[in-house]
Amino acid sequence: MIENTQLNVSGERFSVVYFITGNEAQAKHRAEHICIEQTIEFPAELIGDDDIRRHIFGRLESFSQVNETQWQAVISYALEITGTNLPQTMNVIFGNISLQPGVQVNQLLLPDSFTQHFKGPRFGMQGLRELCNEPESPLFCSALKPMGLSSAQLAAQAYEFAKGGIHFIKDDHGISDQVFAPFRERVPLCVAAVERANKETGLSCKYVPTINTPANQIFADARWAKEQGVGGLMLLPGISGFDTMRCIADDDEIALPILGHPSLLGGMVSSAQSGYSHAVLFGQFMRLAGADISIYPNFGGRFSFSREACLNIVQGTSCDMGTIKPIFPSPGGGMNLTSVPEMIEAYGKDIMFLIGGALHKGDQGVVENCQELRQLVNQQVRLLAK
Structure with missing residues (x-):
């Protein structure tokens, strides 16, 4: 068991909207899996009630039906796990989970606290x-x-x-x-x-x-x-x-x-x-x-x-x-x-x-x-x- 980890994090988070294919139970299970796979990639049950669980885990903010076969999962991530750089941000958004079928990154919900770290288009x-x-x-x-x-x-x-x-x-x-x-x-x-x-x-x-x-x-x-x-x-x-x-x-x-x-x-x-x-x-x-x-x-x-x-x-x-x-x-x-x-x-x-x-x-x-x-x-x- 890993526990008693304390982290100096801001509490700021950004969110990714995923569309997940399957029935409700399958899609909900996949959404919960994304929260772990895209962050700690480690058995969640081995993490104690500490700052890794509170802040580093992805957080399922909402779950709703899109159509007969797809479900929308809005998952938030701590700003700090991106390292505020583009390669790691892309890794957090869709790294390992891209290797599994039936998951689509549909939208990015990015607060100013996140986008201010990027210059974006010059013109x-x-x-x-x-x-x-x-x-x-x-x-x-x-x-x-x-x-x-x-x-x-x-x-x-x-x-x-x-x-x-x-x-x-x-x-x-x-x-x-x-x-x-x-x-x-x-x-x-x-x-x-x-x-x-x-x-x-x-x-x-x-x-x-x-x-x-x-x-x-x-x-x-x-x-x-x-x-x-x-x-x-x-x-x-x-x-x-x-x-x-x-x-x-x-x-x-x-x-x-x-x-x-x-x-x-x-x-x-x-x-x-x-x-x-x-x-x-x-x-x-x-x-x-x-x-x-x-x-x-x-x-x-x-x-x-x-x-x-x-x-x-x-x-x-x-x-x-x-x-x-x-x-x-x-x-x-x-x-x-x-x-x-x-x-x-x-x-x-x-x-x-x-x-x-x-x-x-x-x-x-x-x-x-x-x-x-x-x-x-x-x-x-x-x-x-x-």
């Missing part, structure tokens, strides 16, 4: 609007592709997007440091191309390279890209790690907008019974890790996200998280100009359109297609406001 939605001089309208993003083009060809494409008024021109997520477009050759060429277009148009479009390099060079590559004059960085937190993205976002010497890409994250939301809700993974975690923009597959595209899931992401990008700023949702993946009215109807004006391959189609050139996209979106926004 957020409002900061990006100011950066792009777009106080009301949606923003626009496109991707340089396909993989296999040379650095010069990608730079020429970046120039066209910038001439057409695309705010953020990013590498496609698969373009990293390959022999046909090496990172340190491609980046300065694309920066120069976008700067040339900006001088011609008077706009302030930004080139955003993908920073998807080995762990031992990712920070050096991010800082080098900043020195070349890039306008933002795209990170793949499912591959490089959420805390790697947070470190780059927090770095005052870099101080650039961060685009969070969903690569490798899909399996964490593909089940309605396990993993994470879309709001937590693509909204709340992205914000805690410093992303200013969360990229995800739009409904109706070539991926399987539903309209409900996409609107759930919007909730996660905009819900109250204390000092953590709201960020731009950026739906994409097989979108085209015909998708615009439905997207405006669903998302409103607080959206960053991500349209890639469709801007190369048709009888017009890329510049004209970009301009048509902007005109169509602004027209739809005006109609929505009436």
Whole structure:
């Protein structure tokens, strides 16, 4: 028996909303198990009536039915067990229990006493609007592709997007440091191309390279890209790690907008019974890790996200998280100009359109297609406001 442990803790707690699959008795038992598994991972009966039991154990705050097969358990945790850092926070929220089926992290309820330990997005939605001089309208993003083009060809494409008024021109997520477009050759060429277009148009479009390099060079590559004059960085937190993205976002010497890409994250939301809700993974975690923009597959595209899931992401990008700023949702993946009215109807004006391959189609050139996209979106926004 372990007893008489006294701890200097604040009593502050944060809560996680779990959806648990099963009948009532099974789900209640699983919820009680989570309280122990996600904290002490030790036989609870061997803990005496002391501060470990009073403070360190997870605490089942409420338990209610969601539907015929799922139950909602709200479990609170002591702030101190997170070490107030992101890796341990993610471990507490869903570490060992992620190995068991039938448990989904549905929502994070984070008090100011918790979120004040994180810088979150440097710019957020409002900061990006100011950066792009777009106080009301949606923003626009496109991707340089396909993989296999040379650095010069990608730079020429970046120039066209910038001439057409695309705010953020990013590498496609698969373009990293390959022999046909090496990172340190491609980046300065694309920066120069976008700067040339900006001088011609008077706009302030930004080139955003993908920073998807080995762990031992990712920070050096991010800082080098900043020195070349890039306008933002795209990170793949499912591959490089959420805390790697947070470190780059927090770095005052870099101080650039961060685009969070969903690569490798899909399996964490593909089940309605396990993993994470879309709001937590693509909204709340992205914000805690410093992303200013969360990229995800739009409904109706070539991926399987539903309209409900996409609107759930919007909730996660905009819900109250204390000092953590709201960020731009950026739906994409097989979108085209015909998708615009439905997207405006669903998302409103607080959206960053991500349209890639469709801007190369048709009888017009890329510049004209970009301009048509902007005109169509602004027209739809005006109609929505009436």
